[in-house]
Amino acid sequence: MNAMTETAKWIPIGELSRLTGISTHTLRIWEKRYGTPQAHRLPSGHRRYPRDEVPRLRAVAQALDSGFRAGRVVGASLEELQALLGVGPGKSSRGAPVAKGGSAKEATQAVMVENWIHAVHCYDEALLTQSLHEEWGRHGPLGFILDYASPFLKRLGQGWAMGELTVSQEHFASERLSDFLAGKWRTLNDRKEGPAVVLTTLPGETHRLGLLMCAVITSLTRFKVLYLGADTPLSDVLDAVRRSEARMVAVSVSSWMARGEVEAALMELRKGLAKDVELVAGGAGAPDGLPGIHCFSQFREYFDWLSAKPTAS
Secondary structure, three states: OHHHHHHHOEEOHHHHHHHHOOOHHHHHHHHHHHOOOOOEEOOOOOEEEEHHHHHHHHHHHHHHHOOOOHHHHOOOOHHHHHHHHOOOOOOOOOOOOOOOOOOHHHHHHHHHHHHHHHHHHOOOHHHHHHHHHHHHHHHHHHHHHHHHHHHHHHHHHHHHHOOOOOHHHHHHHHHHHHHHHHHHHHHHHOOOOOOEEEEEEOOOOOOOHHHHHHHHHHHOOOOEEEEEEOOOOHHHHHHHHHHHOOOEEEEEOOOOOOHHHHHHHHHHHHHHOOOOOEEEEEOOOOOOOOOOEEEEOOHHHHHHHHHOOOOOO
16 A cells, blocks of 8 residues: 555656646756756656656746746746745735736746645645635735636646546645635625525535635625525525525536536526526536526626626615
8 A cells, every 4th residue: 555655656757747738858858957857766667757746847837938947947946936936925926027928927826826736735734724814815805716716726626637636635625725715705794784695506516616716706795695505406495595585596517517407407496586586607517598597607707797786676
């Protein structure tokens, strides 16, 4: 078991290239010229590279896209890259060069996300929690969701799909972010008097991070969140709407659910709601073009739409 765990820490150069987006040719040149990433020879004789180099090399790629020279960043640690791009504890984004086809802001956001991924690799709950609180305080709830939490969630999915992150690491990160967001939206929602918005997912949908981010966004408007959580039967959603006299239902849909199943459930929900109750669907799996249903692919669009709505009956 220990031998298998040890072997899993090392990956071939092709996988390192796939996980970082850096070509194998470039990785070999960097190893020869800068001594990193440094290969390790297994007892079998095969050359392998440390899996935990992935977050740092992704940050290196972001720094290069931002205009820094390879000689300055290829051998830098993740912490040094954060300082260089102006992210991390006590840092701001000022002074980072503008990237070709991007911006200094995008580069600093990407490096911060890689910092969180590094914490996930190490199961460093204290580092991840501290950094989440710092970025929330630095950028505010809306900026945190749009520029950090959403990209982090996407990066987690990519890392799991590509085999960079284990199931336990993905669960660790999801639970920590879920706990953080749950506490934040409940504080924002406390003692609000606006019209209720019922937040839920469809039956069979167990992913709740998108729903929690939606709760934060909704809590920033004049509306009050009525949070039902994930995997809620449609009959219970309709009962909650009637009893709370909610004006709206917002459903979070991940990409994991089958499109036909999602469309059928949303149309059934729409049919059961009163005509004056609006139905909103958002997320990577939300279908567009369904009659009587507002669909949003971005949290910014949902926030702007909800903020512009009158709350008076």
